[in-house]
Structures are given as structure tokens and as C-alpha cells.
Amino acid sequence: MALQPSREAFITCxxxxxxxxxxxSDKVPVTPRAIADAAIEAVQAGAAIAHIHVRDPATGKPSRDPDLYAEVVEHIRASGxxxxxxxxxxMGGDLTLGPPEAPLPPDEAGT
Structure with a gap:
């Protein structure tokens, strides 16, 4: 029996x-509340998945701050x-060899 292609799709935002x-663009959400609101709006418009990076609210630059992620998730969960x-x-992968306060240079790290 031949496989039949699926016509179902999941929209990721x-x-x-x-x-x-x-x-x-000044339309990019930056604060945790704005990012959560954008996710909620995307789901209400038909998205199934929200792909979320957080931003430093003061600068708009990418961030890896776990507290910012927690705040986004809390707002989304509270929305129901x-x-x-x-x-x-x-922001790509980072590899630091040695202690963070004194990482080894690549020639000493064996890379």
C-alpha cells in the first residue's frame, strides 16, 4: 500500500x-509581557507552536536570562x-574550555 501524504500542518510562529x-523593526516584541502577548495572539490566529527567544528589556538584544523565560511562560500559562x-x-552555541573567569585559548584547549 502506498503512503498517502498528510494535508495537516502545524503552524510555528x-x-x-x-x-x-x-x-x-520596532514591531519585534522585547519585554517578557510583549513576547507572551505575541504568542497568545499567534495561537488565537491559528499557530500551534510559539518559538521563543527572550530579549533584554533594556536593550532589545538577545538574552539567555532564565528569569526572562520564566516570566514569559508565566504570562502564557496565566492566559489559559x-x-x-x-x-x-x-545566538548559536558557545563552547568555553576551562573556567569561565579564565577560559583557555584555543591553542591550549586542543582545538
Whole structure:
């Protein structure tokens, strides 16, 4: 029996984009409340998944602050909407060899 293609789709909404999107548009949500509101609005418009990066509310730059993620999630949960949350740190992967206060240079780290 031949496989039949599925016609079902899941819509994912990347709310803040990656990199310096705030430098390209003043419409990018920055604060945890604005990011949560954008996720809720996307789900109400038909999205199933909210792909979330957080931003430093003071600068709009990408952040990895767990407290900002927690605040976004709290606002979304309080709204009662049903969605899949895809929380991601973004900004590419970082690899630090050695102690954070004195990382090893690449030639000493064996890379």
C-alpha cells in the first residue's frame, strides 16, 4: 500500500526572530509581557507552536536570562491558551574550555 501524504500542518510562529531583529523593526516584541502577548495572539490566529527567544528589556538584544523565560511562560500559562512552547536560547552555541573567569585559548584547549 502506498503512503498517502498528510494535508495537516502545524503552524510555528517565531516571535522575535534571531539576531538583531529589533534593529530592523520596532514591531519585534522585547519585554517578557510583549513576547507572551505575541504568542497568545499567534495561537488565537491559528499557530500551534510559539518559538521563543527572550530579549533584554533594556536593550532589545538577545538574552539567555532564565528569569526572562520564566516570566514569559508565566504570562502564557496565566492566559489559559493551549500551545506548544519552544523555548530556545538562540545566538548559536558557545563552547568555553576551562573556567569561565579564565577560559583557555584555543591553542591550549586542543582545538
Amino acid at each position: 517565531a516571535l522575535t526572530g534571531a539576531g538583531d531583529t529589533t534593529g530592523r 491558551v493551549d500551545m506548544v512552547l519552544n523555548l530556545t536560547a538562540g
